[in-house]
Amino acid sequence: MKKISTLLSVAIFALACKAQEQPRVSQTKEASSYYFNHKPKLVVGIIVDQMRYDYLTRFYTKYGEGGFKRMMNEGFNCKNNHFNYVPTKTAPGHASVFSGTTPKYHGIIANDWYDKDLKKSVYCAGDESVNPVGTTSNAGKMSPHRMTTTTFADENRLFTQMRGKSIGISVKDRGAILPAGHSANAAYWFYGKDQGDFITSTYYMNTLPQWVQDFNDSDVADSYLKPWETYYDIETYTESGTDLNDFEEGFKGKETATFPYDLGSLKDKNGGFDIIKGTAYGNSIVADFAIAALTGEQLGQDEHTDVLTVSFSSTDYVGHNFGVNSKEIEDTYIRLDIDLERFFKALDEKVGKGNYTVFLTADHAAVDVPAYLQSVKIPAGYVKAKEERVQMETFLQKKYGANFIENISNNQVFLNRTKIAEMNLELEDVQGALVNEIISYENIYKAFSATTMSTTSFPIGLEALLQKGYNQKRSGDVIFEYNAAYISYGRKGSTHGSGFDYDTHVPLLFFGKGIKHGQTFEKTEITDIAPTVSALLDISFPNGAIIGQPLEFVLE
Numbered sequence: 113m114k115k116i117s118t119l120l121s122v123a124i125f126a127l128a129c130k131a132q133e134q135p136r137v138s139q140t141k142e143a144s145s146y147y148f149n150h151k152p153k154l155v156v157g158i159i160v161d162q163m164r165y166d167y168l169t170r171f172y173t174k175y176g177e178g179g180f181k182r183m184m185n186e187g188f189n190c191k192n193n194h195f196n197y198v199p200t201k202t203a204p205g206h207a208s209v210f211s212g213t214t215p216k217y218h219g220i221i222a223n224d225w226y227d228k229d230l231k232k233s234v235y236c237a238g239d240e241s242v243n244p245v246g247t248t249s250n251a252g253k254m255s256p257h258r259m260t261t262t263t264f265a266d267e268n269r270l271f272t273q274m275r276g277k278s279i280g281i282s283v284k285d286r287g288a289i290l291p292a293g294h295s296a297n298a299a300y301w302f303y304g305k306d307q308g309d310f311i312t313s314t315y316y317m318n319t320l321p322q323w324v325q326d327f328n329d330s331d332v333a334d335s336y337l338k339p340w341e342t343y344y345d346i347e348t349y350t351e352s353g354t355d356l357n358d359f360e361e362g363f364k365g366k367e368t369a370t371f372p373y374d375l376g377s378l379k380d381k382n383g384g385f386d387i388i389k390g391t392a393y394g395n396s397i398v399a400d401f402a403i404a405a406l407t408g409e410q411l412g413q414d415e416h417t418d419v420l421t422v423s424f425s426s427t428d429y430v431g432h433n434f435g436v437n438s439k440e441i442e443d444t445y446i447r448l449d450i451d452l453e454r455f456f457k458a459l460d461e462k463v464g465k466g467n468y469t470v471f472l473t474a475d476h477a478a479v480d481v482p483a484y485l486q487s488v489k490i491p492a493g494y495v496k497a498k499e500e501r502v503q504m505e506t507f508l509q510k511k512y513g514a515n516f517i518e519n520i521s522n523n524q525v526f527l528n529r530t531k532i533a534e535m536n537l538e539l540e541d542v543q544g545a546l547v548n549e550i551i552s553y554e555n556i557y558k559a560f561s562a563t564t565m566s567t568t569s570f571p572i573g574l575e576a577l578l579q580k581g582y583n584q585k586r587s588g589d590v591i592f593e594y595n596a597a598y599i600s601y602g603r604k605g606s607t608h609g610s611g612f613d614y615d616t617h618v619p620l621l622f623f624g625k626g627i628k629h630g631q632t633f634e635k636t637e638i639t640d641i642a643p644t645v646s647a648l649l650d651i652s653f654p655n656g657a658i659i660g661q662p663l664e665f666v667l668e
């Protein structure tokens with residue numbers, strides 16, 4: 113009897129436990145489905161290379177309802193969004209948007225920079241340890257190995273146990289590689305010349321997936337070797353300067369920088385298929401490829417959030433070639449707007465309206481062509497960097513009997529520290545003497561030594577921007593900034609790189625799942641984007657994101 117009662121009590125106890133367990137199990141299930149339902153299935157991060165904020169407003173009346181305006185009208189528009197470091201260039205821009213930090217921490221101090229240890233110039237994405245895939249060209253020897261921190265795409269991979277995918281796409285290798293991060297499934301970029309294909313490297317895979325091979329085998333690239341004419345009647349392009357002027361470079365083989373451009377006949381003198389990159393069609397082929405990737409990579413199809421990064425870089429080539437006030441720029445943005453509409457429609461169809469979140473920003477903006485500014489009496493000009501270098505060398509030779517300059521690049525002077533030590537000089541003294549010398553040069557507006565950058569804290573202003581771009585391990589001994597609208601560049605076309613507003617002020621638009629409708633003039637910074645996306649996904653912030661803050665007002 114005792115045995116039976118014991119058995120009975122064990123059975124009752126077991127039943128009771130089971131009864132207790134059940135609600136716990138179903139609660140967890142409910143919680144997890146609640147959790148997944150509140151996350152987008154896909155996050156799309158779009159960078160428009162060299163996009164100024166005023167392109168949204170200057171060309172507003174020319175845009176359709178489904179591209180930029182859809183983001184502005186359905187989503188959130190941060191109208192006072194800025195880069196918060198110098199130099200405002202492509203590689204640091206892409207790294208900073210997705211890592212939520214600045215060159216000070218992610219280490220991408222420029223596109224190319226002088227490596228103090230290797231004593232030579234290195235390329236931000238160049239990697240001799242990997243091989244090209246989809247080409248035999250060195251254009252495939254690329255990886256993100258020089259970026260020292262994670263992107264939000266990396267953190268999403270870690271969070272989802274590698275179940276959420278990360279794919280990066282651009283015509284520029286660095287525009288595809290840096291955003292997608294270290295643990296990306298793939299980054300694809302466009303290789304022109306005689307090939308016209310999207311390629312990758314063995315960092316990601318050993319052969320291109322079938323969908324990429326199919327895309328390359330199709331005649332998409334060939335189809336863009338056609339005349340580039342304005343989308344609307346050029347007479348209606350009243351938001352830009354005259355088509356024929358003194359401020360545009362143009363393509364080789366065509367006398368004037370004026371519409372139309374017959375890419376088929378111009379291609380041989382302009383890098384073969386590479387000419388596509390320099391026109392509005394470079395954005396179209398990226399949109400085509402991104403749309404193909406939605407199906408090819410099965411993006412946004414399950415509960416594990418995927419990340420797709422798309423960088424439209426042809427805008428930058430067109431800006432450098434024709435300047436920010438050109439008819440070519442206006443047409444490029446009108447056509448990009450149409451490509452965006454096409455891309456958003458594909459997202460609606462393939463991932464589903466309300467299942468994805470998109471943000472759009474730039475990697476930097478650009479200055480008006482200084483020669484044009486001069487013609488309308490605005491202070492601007494050109495710097496003769498070679499002459500300045502001779503002046504610096506002469507100064508050092510006279511003062512110390514030696515020329516310590518190893519390299520000058522990206523407005524940074526790299527000194528020969530070994531030689532300085534051998535001569536029993538203090539590095540700090542030589543840096544300081546050079547700062548005092550160059551600040552007297554006509555076009556140099558600010559100059560600081562590496563020692564000052566490491567020991568003084570600048571909370572605001574250009575000094576703060578220089579400091580956030582200064583990386584103690586990789587940057588030079590003296591850093592400087594030119595006067596506003598003074599550039600070291602040819603007299604035709606626009607460029608970028610400074611800490612002035614024309615280079616820092618860029619669009620920031622969010623729309624889709626989890627995003628409020630609204631707009632703000634409150635100042636936001638480029639390093640806020642990655643923390644905002646991380647907050648939306650409720651995952652860890654990128655590991656170097658110690659500058660930015662989630663923009664709570666954009667989140668539902």
Ligand SMILES: [Zn+2]
Nearest residue numbers: 162202428432
């Ligand atoms: Zn550029």
